[in-house]
Amino acid sequence: MNESSWIRKMFEEGISLKEKYGHENVYDFSLGNPILDPPEEFFNSLKEISESKIKGIHGYMPNAGFKSTRSKISQKISNQSKSELNPDDILMTSGAAGALNVILHSIINEGEEVIIFKPFFPEYKFYVDNHGGKSLFCDFKEDFTPSIDNLKSLISSKTKALILNSPNNPTGVSYPEKILIDICQVVSEAEAKFNSDIFIISDEPYRYLEYEDSNQPFIFDLHKNGIIASSFSKDLSIAGERIGFVALGEKIKDKELIIDALNFSNRTLGFVNAPALGQRLVENSINALADINKYKTKRDYFYSELINFGYEIVMPTGGFYLFPKSPINDIEFTNLLKKEKILVVPGTGFGAPGYFRISYSVDDSVIENSLDGFKKVIKSFKT
Numbered sequence: 001m002n003e004s005s006w007i008r009k010m011f012e013e014g015i016s017l018k019e020k021y022g023h024e025n026v027y028d029f030s031l032g033n034p035i036l037d038p039p040e041e042f043f044n045s046l047k048e049i050s051e052s053k054i055k056g057i058h059g060y061m062p063n064a065g066f067k068s069t070r071s072k073i074s075q076k077i078s079n080q081s082k083s084e085l086n087p088d089d090i091l092m093t094s095g096a097a098g099a100l101n102v103i104l105h106s107i108i109n110e111g112e113e114v115i116i117f118k119p120f121f122p123e124y125k126f127y128v129d130n131h132g133g134k135s136l137f138c139d140f141k142e143d144f145t146p147s148i149d150n151l152k153s154l155i156s157s158k159t160k161a162l163i164l165n166s167p168n169n170p171t172g173v174s175y176p177e178k179i180l181i182d183i184c185q186v187v188s189e190a191e192a193k194f195n196s197d198i199f200i201i202s203d204e205p206y207r208y209l210e211y212e213d214s215n216q217p218f219i220f221d222l223h224k225n226g227i228i229a230s231s232f233s234k235d236l237s238i239a240g241e242r243i244g245f246v247a248l249g250e251k252i253k254d255k256e257l258i259i260d261a262l263n264f265s266n267r268t269l270g271f272v273n274a275p276a277l278g279q280r281l282v283e284n285s286i287n288a289l290a291d292i293n294k295y296k297t298k299r300d301y302f303y304s305e306l307i308n309f310g311y312e313i314v315m316p317t318g319g320f321y322l323f324p325k326s327p328i329n330d331i332e333f334t335n336l337l338k339k340e341k342i343l344v345v346p347g348t349g350f351g352a353p354g355y356f357r358i359s360y361s362v363d364d365s366v367i368e369n370s371l372d373g374f375k376k377v378i379k380s381f382k383t
């Protein structure tokens with residue numbers, strides 16, 4: 001439990017600071033909770049469903065979810081990717097977190113290894129533990145893309161899967177296509193060498209929170225054993241509704257067996273099926289997006305202010321995070337910011353000591369009012 005979560009720790013410290021100094025006097029950038037309103041389509045659908053008396057609408061369904069919802073998602077992915085997916089390639093889940101657990105439960109045998117790219121969403125290692133796997137961590141370069149050399153040295157006959165996350169939490173950086181191709185090449189070479197199958201799990205709840213038109217390729221267009229774990233938590237701004245999905249590429253190895261295993265895992269991990277209401281809501285909002293330009297405006301403003309103060313930051317292209325360099329030990333630095341009533345999360349929690357994470361999914365006033373504190377702390381290192 002001690003190492004369980006720096007994010008929670010900062011969030012909880014924030015609660016006591018807010019009680020002491022007042023809510024408006026504490027600048028809390030610790031949680032990645034979407035702040036935007038869901039789009040109009042979502043509310044229209046909610047109203048329509050609440051008035052509907054269709055029999056059985058709130059009952060159980062097949063473990064994979066409603067076929068109509070899966071069909072909408074498979075069509076959307078087929079339109080945007082080079083693959084032709086059908087509804088059976090989709091499994092509805094309880095968020096991307098549910099999707100990751102269902103996938104890992106389905107593919108991992110005790111002791112098999114999963115390579116996680118640093119900096120990483122801290123829950124990954126607990127998810128891998130949940131299903132008897134062993135996590136290995138791949139180093140990153142200055143621009144937060146993975147070290148391909150380090151990946152080559154980690155991959156082995158024991159590797160069952162890789163988890164990659166782009167746009168990334170905590171850095172906000174998206175992996176360029178070239179990096180994805182390089183990763184897939186290393187995996188293909190390892191598969192040939194060890195006569196094995198290695199799954200590349202692309203965790204991508206921030207795919208549509210992209211501010212630079214990157215058109216990130218779909219992982220199964222680059223590698224046959226690509227699997228997507230995703231959700232509507234961030235792009236529709238409905239994280240609390242717990243709705244996500246798994247998507248399999250056309251040519252994945254042992255596809256029927258994997259589909260059966262995913263259904264079985266969704267059931268036996270206790271999810272049974274993804275929330276019925278959530279499935280209807282996302283089906284009716286399939287091409288909608290929360291007003292993500294608001295995140296872009298926050299990013300541009302906050303980034304340029306912090307750079308002017310002297311912070312070193314790789315410009316994030318997506319998500320709602322900044323990941324500045326810390327001039328000293330990141331835990332000590334975040335403690336100095338805390339004295340200014342600014343709450344951020346040390347990079348140590350993401351496997352990246354020497355940095356810290358700012359979640360800018362907050363009101364503009366929180367950003368504006370925090371700036372003096374950010375300036376004061378960094379200036380003390382610049383004289």
Ligand SMILES: Cc1ncc(COP(=O)(O)O)c(C=O)c1O
Pocket residue numbers: 032094095096097098121165168169203205230231232233239243244
């Ligand atoms: C990288 C990443 N993966 C997965 C999740 C979990 O998303 P969901 O709420 O859809 O389960 C999050 C949530 O913050 C995340 O940042």
